[in-house]
Amino acid sequence: MPGADTAEGRQTAAPAIELRGISKAFGPVQANRDISLKVMPGTIHGIVGENGAGKSTLMSILYGFYKADAGEIFVGGQKTLIPDSQAAIKAGIGMVFQHFKLVQNFTVLENVILGVEEGARLKASLAKARGSLKRLAEEYELNVDPDAKIEDLSVGHQQRVEILKALYRQADILILDEPTGVLTPAEADHLFRILDNLKAEGKTIVLITHKLREIMAVTDTVSVMRRGEMTATLETATTSPEELAELMVGRKVLLRVDKKPAQPGQTVLEVEDLHVTDEDGVARLKGVSFHVRAGEILGIAGVAGNGQSHLLEVLGGVREATGRIRVNGQDIDLTGKHSDGRSRRARGIAHVPEDRQRQGLVMAFKAWENMILGYHHDPAYQKNRFLMDNAAIRTESAASMQRFDVRPPNPNLAARNFSGGNQQKIVLAREIERSPDLLLVGQPTRGVDIGAIEFIHQSILDLRDAGKAILLVSVELEEILSMSDRIAVIFDGLIMGERLPDETDEKELGLLMAGITDTEAPPDFETIEAALDAAAGPGDAPHG
Amino acid sequence: MDKMPRWADIVLIPVFSLVLAFLLSGLVIVAIGEDPVAAVKLMVTGALGSTYGWGYTLYYATNFLFTGLAFAVANHARLFNIGAEGQATLGGLGVAFVCLAIPWPHWALALPAAIIGGALFGAAWAFLPAWLQAKRGSHIVITTIMFNFIGASLLNYMLVNVMRPTGSMDPATARFPPGAHLPTLHDLLAVFGIPFSKAAPANISFLVAIAACVLVWLLIWRTRLGYEIRAQGHSEPAAVYAGIRPVRIVVLAMLISGALAGCMAVNNVMGEAERLVLNAVEGAGFIGIAVALMGRSHPFGVFLAAILFGFLYQGGAELALWTTIPRELIVVIQALVILFTGALDNMVRMPLEKLFLSMRKGRG
Amino acid sequence: EPAMIYDLGGKFDKSFNEAAFGGAERWSEETGGSYREIELQSEAQREQALRRFAEAGLNPIVMAGFAFGSVLEEVAPDYPDTKFQIIDMVVEADNVRSLVFSEHEGSYLVGMMAAMASETGTVGFVGGMDIPLIRKFACGYVQGVMAANPDATVIQNMTGTTPAAWNDPVKGGELTRAQISQGADVIYAAAGGTGVGVLQTAADEDILSIGVDSNQNYLHPGQVLTSMVKRVDVAVYDAFKAGPDLETGVFVLGLAEGGVDYAVDEHNEDLLTEEMIAAVEDAKAKIIAGELVVHDYMSDNTCPVK
Amino acid sequence: MDFATVLQVLDSTVRLATPLLLACLAGLFSERSGIFDIGLEGKMLFAAFFSAAIAAVTGSVWLGLLAGIASSMALAGIHGLASITFRGNQLISGVAINFLAAGLTVVIAQDWFQQGGRTPSLLGGARFGPLTLPFAETLRDVPVFGPIYHDLISGHTILVYVAFAMVPLTWWVLYRSRFGLRLRAVGDAPEAVDTAGVSVIRMRFTAVAICGVLCGVAGAYLATALQAGFVKDMTAGRGYIALAALIFSKWRPWYALSATLLFGLLQAVALRYQNIEMGGFVLPVQVMDALPYILTVVILAGFVGRAIPPRAGGSPYVKEQ
Numbered sequence A: 001m002p003g004a005d006t007a008e009g010r011q012t013a014a015p016a017i018e019l020r021g022i023s024k025a026f027g028p029v030q031a032n033r034d035i036s037l038k039v040m041p042g043t044i045h046g047i048v049g050e051n052g053a054g055k056s057t058l059m060s061i062l063y064g065f066y067k068a069d070a071g072e073i074f075v076g077g078q079k080t081l082i083p084d085s086q087a088a089i090k091a092g093i094g095m096v097f098q099h100f101k102l103v104q105n106f107t108v109l110e111n112v113i114l115g116v117e118e119g120a121r122l123k124a125s126l127a128k129a130r131g132s133l134k135r136l137a138e139e140y141e142l143n144v145d146p147d148a149k150i151e152d153l154s155v156g157h158q159q160r161v162e163i164l165k166a167l168y169r170q171a172d173i174l175i176l177d178e179p180t181g182v183l184t185p186a187e188a189d190h191l192f193r194i195l196d197n198l199k200a201e202g203k204t205i206v207l208i209t210h211k212l213r214e215i216m217a218v219t220d221t222v223s224v225m226r227r228g229e230m231t232a233t234l235e236t237a238t239t240s241p242e243e244l245a246e247l248m249v250g251r252k253v254l255l256r257v258d259k260k261p262a263q264p265g266q267t268v269l270e271v272e273d274l275h276v277t278d279e280d281g282v283a284r285l286k287g288v289s290f291h292v293r294a295g296e297i298l299g300i301a302g303v304a305g306n307g308q309s310h311l312l313e314v315l316g317g318v319r320e321a322t323g324r325i326r327v328n329g330q331d332i333d334l335t336g337k338h339s340d341g342r343s344r345r346a347r348g349i350a351h352v353p354e355d356r357q358r359q360g361l362v363m364a365f366k367a368w369e370n371m372i373l374g375y376h377h378d379p380a381y382q383k384n385r386f387l388m389d390n391a392a393i394r395t396e397s398a399a400s401m402q403r404f405d406v407r408p409p410n411p412n413l414a415a416r417n418f419s420g421g422n423q424q425k426i427v428l429a430r431e432i433e434r435s436p437d438l439l440l441v442g443q444p445t446r447g448v449d450i451g452a453i454e455f456i457h458q459s460i461l462d463l464r465d466a467g468k469a470i471l472l473v474s475v476e477l478e479e480i481l482s483m484s485d486r487i488a489v490i491f492d493g494l495i496m497g498e499r500l501p502d503e504t505d506e507k508e509l510g511l512l513m514a515g516i517t518d519t520e521a522p523p524d525f526e527t528i529e530a531a532l533d534a535a536a537g538p539g540d541a542p543h544g
Numbered sequence B: 001m002d003k004m005p006r007w008a009d010i011v012l013i014p015v016f017s018l019v020l021a022f023l024l025s026g027l028v029i030v031a032i033g034e035d036p037v038a039a040v041k042l043m044v045t046g047a048l049g050s051t052y053g054w055g056y057t058l059y060y061a062t063n064f065l066f067t068g069l070a071f072a073v074a075n076h077a078r079l080f081n082i083g084a085e086g087q088a089t090l091g092g093l094g095v096a097f098v099c100l101a102i103p104w105p106h107w108a109l110a111l112p113a114a115i116i117g118g119a120l121f122g123a124a125w126a127f128l129p130a131w132l133q134a135k136r137g138s139h140i141v142i143t144t145i146m147f148n149f150i151g152a153s154l155l156n157y158m159l160v161n162v163m164r165p166t167g168s169m170d171p172a173t174a175r176f177p178p179g180a181h182l183p184t185l186h187d188l189l190a191v192f193g194i195p196f197s198k199a200a201p202a203n204i205s206f207l208v209a210i211a212a213c214v215l216v217w218l219l220i221w222r223t224r225l226g227y228e229i230r231a232q233g234h235s236e237p238a239a240v241y242a243g244i245r246p247v248r249i250v251v252l253a254m255l256i257s258g259a260l261a262g263c264m265a266v267n268n269v270m271g272e273a274e275r276l277v278l279n280a281v282e283g284a285g286f287i288g289i290a291v292a293l294m295g296r297s298h299p300f301g302v303f304l305a306a307i308l309f310g311f312l313y314q315g316g317a318e319l320a321l322w323t324t325i326p327r328e329l330i331v332v333i334q335a336l337v338i339l340f341t342g343a344l345d346n347m348v349r350m351p352l353e354k355l356f357l358s359m360r361k362g363r364g
Numbered sequence C: 001e002p003a004m005i006y007d008l009g010g011k012f013d014k015s016f017n018e019a020a021f022g023g024a025e026r027w028s029e030e031t032g033g034s035y036r037e038i039e040l041q042s043e044a045q046r047e048q049a050l051r052r053f054a055e056a057g058l059n060p061i062v063m064a065g066f067a068f069g070s071v072l073e074e075v076a077p078d079y080p081d082t083k084f085q086i087i088d089m090v091v092e093a094d095n096v097r098s099l100v101f102s103e104h105e106g107s108y109l110v111g112m113m114a115a116m117a118s119e120t121g122t123v124g125f126v127g128g129m130d131i132p133l134i135r136k137f138a139c140g141y142v143q144g145v146m147a148a149n150p151d152a153t154v155i156q157n158m159t160g161t162t163p164a165a166w167n168d169p170v171k172g173g174e175l176t177r178a179q180i181s182q183g184a185d186v187i188y189a190a191a192g193g194t195g196v197g198v199l200q201t202a203a204d205e206d207i208l209s210i211g212v213d214s215n216q217n218y219l220h221p222g223q224v225l226t227s228m229v230k231r232v233d234v235a236v237y238d239a240f241k242a243g244p245d246l247e248t249g250v251f252v253l254g255l256a257e258g259g260v261d262y263a264v265d266e267h268n269e270d271l272l273t274e275e276m277i278a279a280v281e282d283a284k285a286k287i288i289a290g291e292l293v294v295h296d297y298m299s300d301n302t303c304p305v306k
Numbered sequence D: 001m002d003f004a005t006v007l008q009v010l011d012s013t014v015r016l017a018t019p020l021l022l023a024c025l026a027g028l029f030s031e032r033s034g035i036f037d038i039g040l041e042g043k044m045l046f047a048a049f050f051s052a053a054i055a056a057v058t059g060s061v062w063l064g065l066l067a068g069i070a071s072s073m074a075l076a077g078i079h080g081l082a083s084i085t086f087r088g089n090q091l092i093s094g095v096a097i098n099f100l101a102a103g104l105t106v107v108i109a110q111d112w113f114q115q116g117g118r119t120p121s122l123l124g125g126a127r128f129g130p131l132t133l134p135f136a137e138t139l140r141d142v143p144v145f146g147p148i149y150h151d152l153i154s155g156h157t158i159l160v161y162v163a164f165a166m167v168p169l170t171w172w173v174l175y176r177s178r179f180g181l182r183l184r185a186v187g188d189a190p191e192a193v194d195t196a197g198v199s200v201i202r203m204r205f206t207a208v209a210i211c212g213v214l215c216g217v218a219g220a221y222l223a224t225a226l227q228a229g230f231v232k233d234m235t236a237g238r239g240y241i242a243l244a245a246l247i248f249s250k251w252r253p254w255y256a257l258s259a260t261l262l263f264g265l266l267q268a269v270a271l272r273y274q275n276i277e278m279g280g281f282v283l284p285v286q287v288m289d290a291l292p293y294i295l296t297v298v299i300l301a302g303f304v305g306r307a308i309p310p311r312a313g314g315s316p317y318v319k320e321q
Ligand SMILES: Nc1ncnc2c1ncn2[C@@H]1O[C@H](COP(=O)(O)OP(=O)(O)OP(=O)(O)O)[C@@H](O)[C@H]1O
Pocket: A026, A029, A030, A031, A049, A050, A051, A052, A053, A054, A055, A056, A057, A058, A098, A417, A418, A419, A420, A421, A447, A449, D319, D320, D321
């Protein structure tokens, strides 16, 4: 019940957080310019803005991670100096970063106590934290195995650990930077219920997200950032997604995917009885079969960690497998010399990997070098037998970046200097421009702002309409539902079933994703929740 | 988007760092009761003030060019090849075999053969560590350290028991036949009527080294293999995604690295000593690491750093010849140069960046 | 003004180069003259130093070490007015004086002493690196041991194959312990700085050691049996004294010439029995007289005894 | 090989392994915190010299040890300054430190003692003597255990026991203490440590300082316990071997003990059995000399497998580009 009793609190109490005139430059980049912001205690405040608008920077300053060049911070009405995170923690501020700050090979417990140990010996601290964690878990429905290693947890669970960390430090003010970027809708719903609980306890929450739906659903007030400046602060109740989108991007944005009906042609990809075992000897795909036709998008829905990543990697030639795959009727090697990405590309398969920063791009390479990653053997890029034609590559890349509206369209900039959304556009430009017979896309819009999402979705649809086959893997059910022509749900290495988008809904898909096929007697929420928890296997790296 | 103009980064910072290193070296020289100004003068005139000085400076620089390039190529694939020392040792063996095997009629025939010999042996010595790293994950730093020791033993055995002429006191091979003697810079420049000191050992290998620089530059930045090496070096997952086979890259990069290190023998063994002696590499493999890192693994940077170290070696020799400054002091100066230009460069960069940033702001 | 060029080991290698340094210093002290010197840092500097010193008019130029042989062969003819003296190597040139020491003879004598001083019948040898020169030392030593006690056992070890082998006293110490555990109670070290470790450990473990090149008896008084001195210092001193009039040619400095010997001084006289001295002096006389020939490893690259 | 010989070889193993172990644990602290250190060699050498020099001057080995530790820490401080404060290249800094130590020790030694870059030989109280453990003499005649206790376990210098005690201590610190938790974290995810309110810089400097202390002890052990004075370059590449052992042990304390003991054993065996005859053919000494290194490669390739260094190792912690 947002609004009711906090409204009058707002007039009397001092703001939980007040920022005045915050500015921050990274070298020549002005990430924040003279920003002021007030957040009242016991409210949820949303911040939206394009990629690179400066949202994370602003919050990192509040958390003492970066030092502001200018400006003041007031916590609970008191002017507070926050030179480092220690000071922020003391001031009761907790933050869940966009890129989690967890020690991967530590247990949950170790991560939680790091920095707030009780004494020089760990034993007592660990025992105490175990107790508190149990209490917190019950209080807020934040179940995680305290002895699990972070690297073995799904991203959803990793995020819970981050929240637990903040709560364990008794944060009154909780900042969450794009918390739902990697969560399934169910996990996201769960998170928002937790946030509601926290708010009910009088805690203050700042939520950064690209999903306007979430802003509308949970926040009391919302601010919009654009190019380092705070352009508007509104009562959520008085605004609409369309207005926010326009404030963010500076133009009207189409929030719904607008697609023509599919015109499927002949079968391009046939997968039969695919089995994959990973490095640790765990079976990840246990006999998957499906097909994709030209001119259609097959969406694969599933909780992260149920094999869809492995499926993409096998198809993309990153991983070996057993079984049978045919593309355009020809068999594809799944092991040996001809099972690598180069061979796949030769067969007309293009692959937009789930993790653009780890796989899709060489972050230290310039944009133009990334624009040929995987296609560098293409004769078009060779000057002669020995040398590559860098000038030609650069020209072509510049044109293609122009077409895909990569900003800035400068092929000489290193990939790491582009914002997340633009990095994704570089990968898409590279893969789509080659007009492949089959496009594999993993999490195409993860962490990407709404302006870019619109563009990416349109590009994929254009490829489909050009008669190409597309396999779309996404944990965003909304994206799957709006983009796919058919939907296959994967659970624990098996395809649980196929549905048509108009004949199903999020709820049914959610059940399938939890491995529940018996739709006759829908189980109660707790069971789904628990099943989804169980479904979440080892996670992927947090997105970039 | 840089904080500083490129020229400042490339010119100002090394110069300031060098100045700092020399200031500190000066203090050490004062501390042991010598005249630092005279010492620096002697070093500069001794190393750069005559064709004789240049001849030695370039001779040393040639050694460091090969080992520096060797390290740089491997480093582009994120392989820390600490084994240039051993690979250059083996390269010496290869060059010696080639030079002694045939009574070479002319150096123009012997040189390419020796390059191939040195490169093959150097590459061979790099192969096993590379293969073990690629296939078994055996850490390349350990294996190459071990191969340095094993290489020293092998050379010792070969020289003492196999290649030494009977009755010779010296654990060294026989002198190479005259047909395998390389022309020195004196001989080469004489063709163009340019006088150059006859005594200095700099020889045609210097040109080979420069050619190697250009080839490495082309390899790394202009070929598919170089592209793949760099991709693998920056991100293995991305390389695998792109269809690049890590095993192949690791092995190839190390073979090239070892071959380059092996080629050093063309300079010191064939060009200078004209026979193979024990410990012919004399730590050039380790200097190569510093040279490559200081040169930021770019052939041009490696070139500059190699010349700098050639200068330090020759300048140091002049100090040793004409003063009582102990030779270890030269090692100290080298250490300070490495430290300030290679590791403490940010000490100079940070204030400079601030300066440039405020200047830019001041302008607009 | 004379000049001295030390080999890569440096003038403080506690043995060969240091002896040369000692000779030069003695000359300088006695005559008040000054001299130039350089400690080489790299192979390429051999030729450089020779030429630079010759061009600077330094005369004579003395160099210590067989490794100069090949370079001197080339350089000497270019400076006919300069006299060169090379130690440990023969270079045939008009202006070169070549000095070779009969280390095998000196080693033979200390070998005899080792065998006689040993109570266990096992003695040791620690060399720096497996190179012909060190084998020459070893071979002479073993012959001496066998001459004094045909049933004796000699344990021979080399330190390593990299230049570190000459500067690793820790490894020298460990080799010494290994030899002691195999019964050795007298150990002869011909290993530069590594020898320091051999002598030290021998002293620590209460056995006897034998020094090399310089007289090292003083290092551990009463615990160094003797030292096989090689009078490099005298060779340098004489050359400096002769100045530009240095007589050229090939000279072999053996026991007869006083080029090698065993050292007796106040630090070790208590260790030497009369019987020992008598036997050694007898052998020495025979060698000088030519009645006894100690096999030189260098003559045929083999050693008749193990 | 009889029992006594086995004991002697093992005894030698312990002595050869001790400096490696100390240096290896030193590297462990540094690298676990994310600071790579190929300057172990230089720090040991520096400490070897200063410990011997001060012990020679004062006649007290304890003052020598302190001086050794202090000097090694000074070099560690330079390494920290370069790689933590100024975010320089850690490898270059390490290389520079090795050079610096190799040069400065001899220059200073010559300046102080005029003995050709050596220190005077240390006598009596200027050296660590062997410790006889309680009951070593009485138990000597007990079969099997007696000789093991008397010959192998007893009779080393105190620094050997310190080195071996460092293993469980390091383990405890690393895995059971607050400091260790933070140390492991800072080498793997410095940003996690930073956002948890702990200073990355302070953690790393502390780790580098500990590295300095342990290298100091290792150097002092070489010069004042195993030997009786400093000789130039007397570390003879042990720092690099320790580095290899560190990787071998995958940055873990007990494995570090096994790795350094293994290296020590291989060397002890190679030293003891230098002239092996195989069917009338004497193995060349060079083969035995290379044997420890060859076996290391074989063991590494055959049994050890992939070693994954601390994730953040080698790169400075940079928040803002
Ligand atoms: N550590 C850093 N060093 C240098 N520049 C940075 C750093 N962090 C952010 N920037 C730059 O500052 C600007 C603002 O970045 P910030 O991460 O705050 O954006 P954001 O609004 O959080 O974007 P996103 O929605 O993609 O998370 C961008 O131009 C970014 O490239």
